[in-house]
Amino acid sequence: MSQFLQVLLSGLATGSIYALVAIGFTLVWQAAQTVNFAQGEFVMLPAFFVLACMSILGMPFWAALLAGLILSVVILGVLFKKLMVEPILPHGGITLIIATMALGILLKESVKEFYSAEAQPFPAMFPNDPIDVFGAVLSMQDILNLVLCLGIVVLLTLFLNRTRTGRCMQATAQNPAVAEILGVNVKRMILYTFLINAALAALASYLITPVYLAKFSNGETLGLIAFIAAIVGGFNQIRGALVGGLLIGVLDNLTAAYVTAQYRAALPLVLLIVIILVRPQGIMGTSEGRTV
């Protein structure tokens, strides 16, 4: 029993991290109708900004966190949007998707070449002391991850659906031509999207890296799992990312503990395929509506 509880709770804790990254996917989708395949690297990088600020510039941890956030927002938000999204997006999603794949390689290799090929420890923002929950062990960090993730989902959903700016962002994604004709500042809306995305990525990075360790290749697995989480959740709903992330975290752990560790990477996927085939819009997603 305590094993089950442990596996379940740890699954939720890990899942909340996946969810945090997955939110980025849904956000970018809802606001620009494209997929950022470098999302994993976007989460890998901020930790290295912090490490660099600490080791090269000798900043204290909290200052480095702030500097890392600013750097992320500037590089992964503003520059990414200006230099890549803006010129490529008009030519269609798939081209941008491929370009972001290349960007992923670029970021990964740059970190490896200019910082380190080896994993680095990363200080935790919150204490990692174990907390006993009915015989299972969680850390403060785990619980905070879950809470933060939940909070962000609620806030972002409210922002996108309840504020005029949020709706302008949606309009820009769904029909940029119309948004432009109506006088929406299309470029700025896209910028907002990528600013939020970059900030979220930095946050995710800070929360994940103490556990995952800072390594240039972290993005590969993380990005992929989060992508899957976003899809399973429905892709067009922020809350879908939360559900998808938690589901994958838990399924993965349950599979490994009770079914097969050899196929732990596949069994959840197969289950999710079944879900997708039954509900083609994803678990929390809504159908895109009338086609004829």
Place this chain on the structure above:
Amino acid sequence: EDTVKLGMVAELSGAGAPAGTNWRDGIKIAVEEINAEGGILGKKIELGEYDTQTDPQVSRALVQKAIDEGAYAILGTIYSGSTMVNMLVAQQNGTPQFVGSESPSIVQKGNPFVFRTSSGSQKGIPALTSYFTGTIKAKKVAVAWVNNEFGKGGHDVFTQEMKKAGIEIVADVPSEQGQADYAADIAKLKQAGPDAVFVYMNQEESARFLIEARKQSLPMPLVGEVTLTEAKVVELAGSAADGAIAHVGLTASATDVPGIGAFDKKFEETFKRKPTHDAIKGYIGAWTTKYVTEMVGELDGEAFAEKMHGLCLKAADYPKILLDTCWDEHGEMSRPSFMVQVKNGSPVVIGTVPAN
């Protein structure tokens, strides 16, 4: 010609990059030293770097490329999967090759040109058996391993050894390369309650494993081969690494051995980090190339290979070999090894295991 070309083919990017870059940097130090001493047979070494991207197919192409470009010997690769392929090319061209791979099958193919720089897992892991039977007196053990070609090889040897020793394996827990969450693995091990756990994973995976094990307070000793107590792992896992035990062929923490201490210092000065065993392996590979070539007296791959088989180099005569080392007729090597335990955040040699 007044230079001799060596082809350094290794995993400089992709999953194997940490191992590959260490291998490369170890070799770089060796090459610098050798060139400072006048090179091989008076010719300076020219080192060609080839990145396999941790892709066996690319590695094969690159060994070919290195040879096309005139490499006299190949140094690399480390991932067994890559070595399995590219050693065919070196063999076809009669080019000697020093590899960092530890998979048993490499020296079982009857390839006369391939030589190890560390002993294969079929030799390393049996060295641990006495620890399980003697020191811990384990009745039942568990094995946690990374499910790639590296981990699989170790896992297979380990299970066989335990069977031979009459120890029951009560939990067999494979994990994925790059896996982040070890909660389920540890929970499973905890449930199974073995006397000790054999941990066979790459660096970060080992560290993450140790961290989660500490979190769930897994009570039994964690024993590994080579990686588990490496400086890097200790750095990453922090206090969670305390108590971990491993058998290591080469370790920078064996600073009592004079050559190793000197290398450790030089490496850290040059690259601002601690060398791993891969770095030492690369270093040895390069130096062996010099020593043996000079024994042969000319740049002849065939003669070199012939000389290598059954050769023993004593550290007293050949200091840069670091420890007395022998190669058998298959290219397998043997040399004394160490048992290491992490204490207060640093690996400490707790025993020596004679060459087997």
Place this chain on the structure above:
Amino acid sequence: MNTPILSVRNIGKSFGGIRAVDGVSFEVNKGEILGLIGPNGSGKSTLFNCILGQLTPDAGEVTVNGKNVSGMRASDLNKLGVGRTFQQLSVFPKMSVLDNIILAGQEHHGTMLARLFGPGDAGLTAEAERMIAFFRLSHLRDTLAGSLSYGQQKLVDAAMAFMAGPRLVLLDEPAGGVNLTMLANLKDRLVAYNAEHGTTFVVIEHNMEFVMSLCSRIIVLAEGNIIAEGTPDQIRSNQTVIDAYLGG
């Protein structure tokens, strides 16, 4: 001989709480040109989509030539000789006008395997070019259909419905955006085609001049129900229709 070519019985379709089509039944005789009109949102397009397999109706039955085709896929219906157009532009934007038109006919030439090994245009270039010329688009033959003007795309759309030599064609607002002169041509074409091949047409249209002069019978839909049916003259003077749809 006298079985209706299309018979729709009790078709119903809801979306969430909206009853878009509410148990509609009617028949279309061979060789007839039937008009289907009604206010926006009265369920006309939904009805078409239910008949033609793009939507699955909640209830009801459709027969073509006495054959029950409920639940049949659109491509199979097309092979039975039923063609259609959609209300919104639906050309293939990144294919040339010629390719658009050839595609509309090619699936009716030989088996699938034979098409793989046959000529690239399935022998349809000449016919397609005639069709293009009729709609005065010859100069745009090799232009991508997506870069035509609205009306031109509408014409390509209409042209496609004719390529398969259909026996029954359902047109959803063919006149929208088409220049009046061209529209007169289109009307002539429909009438001539109808006379020559006995092809049956069902036309949804909001252009009253066009419908009234083209159709022999008109059905009026409102809120998913048929509220009137009759000749153009009867419809024009029906007070319910004037109130709900035509306006003063």
Place this chain on the structure above:
Amino acid sequence: MAKSSTIRILVILGLLALAVAAPIGQKNYIIYILTSWLIFTIAAMGLNLTLGYAGQISLAQASFMAIGAYITALLTLAGWHWIVAMPLALLACFVVGLLLGYPALRVKGHFLAFVTLAFNTLVFLVLRNEDWLTGGSIGLVGMPRPDFGLFSTMKQLPFYYFTLAVTAFAALAMWGIVRSPWGRAFKALRENPIRAESLGVDTRRITLLAFAIGSTYGGLAGTLITPLVQFIEPGSFALAHSLRILLMVIVGGAGYFFGPWVGAGVVILLPEILRFTEGYYLIIYSALVIVMLIFVPSGLIGVGARIRDKIWPKQQVRADMAEGASLK
């Protein structure tokens, strides 16, 4: 019309002659790279059909290479000749491709991407875990290169010509498919499936075929990789390689017949050319790809036309001007 097609034939013949002459006098390594370029061109051609023409996203092309490669490996290791093993491998890929097509009938876009991605992962795991058959993560080694009596492909150069012949044949078959009414139906599926269905295009069948044929090309590439490398292991067919093939298709120009050739060329050859930059070559390579996509987003195949437009910016008058106005 006739003139442009003769020009095209001349260009193709010229390129073919270039392909025949390219490896002469080159070192083995270069020939090896050229051979893998051809092989990846085949795989990319297949994905180009599925994705570029038919608009169905697939992230599983590498897994079909895997299926083709493993079947060829197992059979040739068992002593069968490549020429027997190859058709069997292709058949298997065709069938599995059909099966993979079924989800595409229900889901589109990113959902389809996910399903195919999951399939790729599954294939990888089966290859790695079922080591009784596949050799697991250690892989299979020592597969012979085919010997055709008078023509043995054991050496690098003959193997290149052998691959070239197979590639030329595959390209010819692909050309036949895309210029036939099938090609038009594939495009129609991509552009507007609902409209296509209403015009009699059996979109189900066409979707399945798009997957099956595309997968078969992946399989064909696999049957050539096996004798080229003479070693296969699951890692060479992981998701990253599917993405690499996707990159080839997009960089070359999706939906253009010659796109895959250019794309595979860039993805395979460019890193080789950049090797002299040592540690930085992947950085430079990915940066170049990004720059390429920014400046020629529809693929390199269109770069000629773009340059021409830059150099001779030519305005065209509208086509109906010639007919003259009807209202004078």
Place this chain on the structure above:
Amino acid sequence: MLELKKIQGGYGKITILNGVSFSIPKASITTVIGPNGAGKSTVFKAIFGLLNIHSGQILLDGQDVTRQTPRQMIGHGVTYVPQGRNVVPQLSVYHNLELGGITASDQANVRKRIDMVMDQFPMLRKFSDRKAIELSGGQQKQLEVARALLLDPKLILIDEPSIGLSPNLVQEVFQTLIRLRDQGVTILMVEQNAKAALAMSDYGLVLELGQTRMHDKASALLSDPRVGQLFLGGHIEAEHAH
């Protein structure tokens, strides 16, 4: 109030507009007619800053507005209703309307106007919470037309508002335009439903091959036999096409 001087422009390499010139006075309705593909919609795009203009000049109240962005044009008090379907698919009807007034500084006023247009098109109120994509073709068009009335524009560019609208609503829209004109708004409209449109317009403009062919009082065009024959459903061309 609006003046085009020899506008040339097009898409990519193709020049579509071959020197379009005209000017329209304030507080008038002008209807543009012409065959399909004449370039009517292209002229609108040119005015609203959505076209690559090669040469020529566009003046709005004497001010040069050539090559300004759509946002700038909105700033000058111009709104544009394009041809075809132009809603934001996944947003509700209400939020689509709201977007129509997104540039207004006084949002309370926009809400008031939304209420007003909902009175005019009752369907919008009934379905205000539904996603725009779910509406029928004509309902979407109503939404679009209504959306264009939320600001206080000087000039409305409206491209074939009647497509897909039921006849009573076409009348409603035309009445609205007349009302707006009477309040001083200038209206430039494209219509294929040309007889009805010219009947309510002050001026008519015939465009062909990207050139202005005629520009006159609407009534004059309506009674011109050549115009009738060529563009208003005359029969001469059907013959030679066979």
